Amino acid sequence: MTTTLPPREPGAAPPPAAPPAGGPRLRQTPGDSTATATAHAVLLLWSLLVIVPFLWALLASVKDSREIFGSPWELPEVWRWSNFAAAWDRGGVGDYLVHSLVVVSGGVVLTMLVGSMVAYVLARYEFRGNRAIYYLFAAGMMFPVFLAIVPLFFVVQGLGMLSTYHGLILVYVAYSLPFTVFFMHAFFRTLPTSVAEAAIVDGCSHTQVFFRVMLPMAKPGLLSIGIFNVLGQWNQFVLPAFLSPEKPVLAQGIATLLAQQRYEGSWGVLFAALAIAMVPVVVVYLIFYRQIQAGLTSGTLK
Amino acid sequence: MKHGRYPFIVGFLVPGLAIYAVFVLSPFVQAFHYSLTDWTGISPEFSYVGLDNFRRLLDDSQFLAAVRNNALLLVVVPLATVGLALVFAFLLNVGGGASGAGVRGIRGSGFYKLVFFMPQVLAIPVIAVIWSVILEPTGNGLVNSALGWIGIGPLGFLADPDLALWCVMWVLVWGSVGFYLVLFNAAISSVPREIFEAAVIDGAGRLATFLRVTLPLLWDTVQTAWVYLAILALDVYALVAVMTAGPGGPDNATQVISLQIAQNGFTFGRAGYASAMGVVLFFLTLVIAVFMLRITRRERVEF
Numbered sequence: 001m002t003t004t005l006p007p008r009e010p011g012a013a014p015p016p017a018a019p020p021a022g023g024p025r026l027r028q029t030p031g032d033s034t035a036t037a038t039a040h041a042v043l044l045l046w047s048l049l050v051i052v053p054f055l056w057a058l059l060a061s062v063k064d065s066r067e068i069f070g071s072p073w074e075l076p077e078v079w080r081w082s083n084f085a086a087a088w089d090r091g092g093v094g095d096y097l098v099h100s101l102v103v104v105s106g107g108v109v110l111t112m113l114v115g116s117m118v119a120y121v122l123a124r125y126e127f128r129g130n131r132a133i134y135y136l137f138a139a140g141m142m143f144p145v146f147l148a149i150v151p152l153f154f155v156v157q158g159l160g161m162l163s164t165y166h167g168l169i170l171v172y173v174a175y176s177l178p179f180t181v182f183f184m185h186a187f188f189r190t191l192p193t194s195v196a197e198a199a200i201v202d203g204c205s206h207t208q209v210f211f212r213v214m215l216p217m218a219k220p221g222l223l224s225i226g227i228f229n230v231l232g233q234w235n236q237f238v239l240p241a242f243l244s245p246e247k248p249v250l251a252q253g254i255a256t257l258l259a260q261q262r263y264e265g266s267w268g269v270l271f272a273a274l275a276i277a278m279v280p281v282v283v284v285y286l287i288f289y290r291q292i293q294a295g296l297t298s299g300t301l302k
Numbered sequence: 303m304k305h306g307r308y309p310f311i312v313g314f315l316v317p318g319l320a321i322y323a324v325f326v327l328s329p330f331v332q333a334f335h336y337s338l339t340d341w342t343g344i345s346p347e348f349s350y351v352g353l354d355n356f357r358r359l360l361d362d363s364q365f366l367a368a369v370r371n372n373a374l375l376l377v378v379v380p381l382a383t384v385g386l387a388l389v390f391a392f393l394l395n396v397g398g399g400a401s402g403a404g405v406r407g408i409r410g411s412g413f414y415k416l417v418f419f420m421p422q423v424l425a426i427p428v429i430a431v432i433w434s435v436i437l438e439p440t441g442n443g444l445v446n447s448a449l450g451w452i453g454i455g456p457l458g459f460l461a462d463p464d465l466a467l468w469c470v471m472w473v474l475v476w477g478s479v480g481f482y483l484v485l486f487n488a489a490i491s492s493v494p495r496e497i498f499e500a501a502v503i504d505g506a507g508r509l510a511t512f513l514r515v516t517l518p519l520l521w522d523t524v525q526t527a528w529v530y531l532a533i534l535a536l537d538v539y540a541l542v543a544v545m546t547a548g549p550g551g552p553d554n555a556t557q558v559i560s561l562q563i564a565q566n567g568f569t570f571g572r573a574g575y576a577s578a579m580g581v582v583l584f585f586l587t588l589v590i591a592v593f594m595l596r597i598t599r600r601e602r603v604e605f
Contacts, residue, residue, distance in 0.1 A: 046479075117314040
């Protein structure tokens with residue numbers, strides 16, 4: 001595995017492409033500064049295209065419907081914080097949040113545990129059928145979920161697991177396994193064998209070697225794939241939409257609220273719900289963005 | 303080392319394999335099986351109808367509309383996303399102007415990567431809701447009121463059959479570009495600086511450096527990106543289901559295969575027919591992945 005974008009200390013120097021500020025200034029031709037200005041203009045324009053919708057949505061969360069549509073570019077006359085209370089109680093956002101938290105925490109912990117166990121055995125032990133099992137998991141990355149969604153519904157229904165926490169957790173784990181196994185398999189292969197062998201000589205069982213030696217050594221890999229799974233499962237929409245109609249998770253609840261607003265017309269409440277769903281994720285992103293970007297891209301590159 | 307080896311291997315594989323077999327493998331296999339039946343999904347009985355479901359698909363105008371829309375998504379979304387991401391990666395890396403040590407990166411590239419990537423961490427319904435309200439078809443929407451300032455009448459956007467799918471594609475591209483920018487940028491950073499310096503010493507301008515040096519070195523990454531985006535374009539569901547009412551949008555303008563599968567399987571009680579659509583989607587994905595890898599195959603550059 002190659003981590004092409006190593007996590008950097010916040011505030012550390014930008015990539016080697018840019019010289020440190022205040023260093024020797026290189027002579028710039030007029031053509032260069034035009035190019036630089038054009039580059040900044042284009043990049044700033046796209047930045048605005050990204051930021052403005054988010055800021056606008058945040059602002060809409062303290063407006064009423066008339067202001068959202070009547071004066072979309074203006075600040076609200078009265079800041080209606082009551083929208084948030086309404087979203088929490090009336091809109092059910094409190095419940096959705098709890099459902100999401102339970103399912104994602106259970107799902108991610110189980111995915112990481114089960115996924116690394118499988119990946120470890122496949123990466124470090126020779127046995128008949130090893131390759132076949134590996135390809136069975138890897139193939140799962142390619143298949144469209146929609147091929148399976150109808151039969152999957154009936155499987156989950158048959159097990160009596162529709163709209164249950166454990167049902168949703170198991171399904172999340174199952175669909176996160178292909179990439180987790182693929183990623184951790186590559187990671188375990190890069191770890192040195194000598195430490196594990198020494199532990200065996202010291203009398204550790206295979207299981208003890210895994211939990212005491214290999215898992216701690218695999219921490220960077222676990223972190224990357226962990227972030228990937230947290231984001232993926234938190235943002236999951238398709239699986240819960242069909243498998244958990246009575247216990248909606250947050251992403252699903254937001255979609256339901258939008259459908260309701262088309263009739264009720266209390267758009268401020270919808271945007272307050274959006275803000276509740278959005279702000280914590282954005283804050284976590286702003287804190288860990290280097291790790292998140294490194295984790296997500298290193299997963300795709302290899 | 304031999305002691306307890308097999309019980310250990312089996313014990314570690316079983317939980318994962320069991321979950322994977324029940325919830326992923328078995329539904330996939332069942333989909334192929336049900337695609338040959340007239341199962342409604344409600345009654346336990348069904349009979350085999352051979353390839354009838356597939357023959358019916360050829361006359362199903364809604365399904366054909368879905369395939370057409372998916373085909374457009376398949377061409378436009380990867381092209382626009384990869385194109386924009388490459389342009390932005392180019393600007394980030396050589397926008398700082400040429401110097402004796404080669405072309406320099408732009409200042410503030412960290413800020414741009416931070417901002418561009420942000421949509422990637424948000425749930426698709428959140429993004430879909432924001433954009434569907436921004437694109438409100440009356441003159442009161444955010445975009446339409448801005449268009450009004452420059453004298454363009456309110457556009458129907460998601461309500462207009464000619465525009466709806468383009469709006470969906472715009473949101474898909476808008477949300478994905480940041481991810482691929484960061485991906486390409488990471489790939490560029492892993493290229494040794496000497497290669498760029500050598501190009502500059504040989505007198506290459508920044509555009510030539512990018513096209514002749516950087517892009518060939520990035521080719522593997524671009525290829526991966528292309529396949530990922532193609533799968534994304536085929537699998538798109540949440541955006542369409544949330545953004546366009548209907549579902550399927552005005553006049554089936556945003557009908558897609560995944561939406562058809564959900565409707566037939568869960569609303570119309572045609573589980574067998576929906577499974578046949580799933581099988582078609584599977585083969586489309588397979589063909590496209592193989593095709594993409596083939597046509598984009600180049601001599602691999604080692605460095």
